[in-house]
Amino acid sequence: MKFKLLLLTLFLANAILAQTDDAPPTLEEVPKPVADGLKVTERTYEIFDIEKQPSFPGGESELMNFLAKNIKYPKAARKRGIQGPVIATFVVNKDGSISNINIIRDIGRGCGKEVERVLGRMPNWNPGIADGHPVKVRYTLPVKFALN
Numbered sequence: 001m002k003f004k005l006l007l008l009t010l011f012l013a014n015a016i017l018a019q020t021d022d023a024p025p026t027l028e029e030v031p032k033p034v035a036d037g038l039k040v041t042e043r044t045y046e047i048f049d050i051e052k053q054p055s056f057p058g059g060e061s062e063l064m065n066f067l068a069k070n071i072k073y074p075k076a077a078r079k080r081g082i083q084g085p086v087i088a089t090f091v092v093n094k095d096g097s098i099s100n101i102n103i104i105r106d107i108g109r110g111c112g113k114e115v116e117r118v119l120g121r122m123p124n125w126n127p128g129i130a131d132g133h134p135v136k137v138r139y140t141l142p143v144k145f146a147l148n
Contacts, residue, residue, distance in 0.1 A: 042136065043136070044091055044136045044137070044138055045128060045130055045136065045137045045138070046138055047128075047138070047139065049130065050129060050130040050135060050137060051129050051130055051131070051132075052128060053128055053137070054092035054096075054126060054127055054128040054139060055125060055126045056126075057123060057124075057125065057126065066122065067118065067143060070118045070121065071114055071115065071118050071143065072114060073114075073147075074109055074110030074111055074113075074114055075110075076109040077107070077108070077109035077111050077145065078147065080109055082108060082109050082111065082145070083107070083145055083147055084107045084145060085105065085107070085142040085143065085144045085145070086106055086107055086112050086115045086142070086145065087103070087141070087142045087143075088101060088102065088103050088112075088115050088116065088140070088141050088142075088143065089102050089138055089139065089140045089141075090119055090138075091136050091138055091139070092125045092127055092128060092136070093127065093136050094127050094135060095124065095127065095134070096124030096125045096126060097124050098119060098120070098124075098125065100138075101120060103115060103116055104140075107145065115143045119141075
C-alpha cells in the first residue's frame with residue numbers, strides 16, 4: 001500500500017511540474033555567452049523567414065553536379081534495387097559552413113549515411129540574409145537515388 005501511495009505521489013508531482021507554459025529552448029536557441037557578460041540568443045531561421053536564401057556556390061546546377069560527382073550508390077541498396085529520395089536537413093551557418101546534418105527520410109541500406117557523408121564535405125555556401133545580415137538558416141534537401 002505504501003508503495004502504491006509513493007508511486008501515485010511521484011506521478012502527481014511529475015504531472016504538476018510538467019505543466020509549465022515555458023517550452024525549453026531548442027539547441028539552436030540556447031543563449032551563448034559574449035565578451036561583456038551579456039547573453040545573446042542566436043536564432044536559426046527557416047527559409048520563409050529571410051530576405052535571401054542560402055545558396056550553393058555556382059547555384060542549384062552546381063549543387064546537383066556536386067552531389068552527382070560525390071554520392072556513391074551503396075552496394076547493398078543497388079543489390080536490393082532500392083530507389084527513392086533521401087531527405088536531409090542541415091543548417092547553413094552565418095559563415096556559409098554546414099552543420100546539424102539530419103536525415104529525416106531514409107530509404108535504407110546505407111543511402112542516408114551516404115547523403116550525410118557527402119553533405120558533410122560540401123564547400124561553404126553563400127549564407128542566407130535577414131535584415132541585411134548573414135544568419136543561420138535551416139535548409140531541406142531531397143537527394144534522389146535512382147538505378148539506371
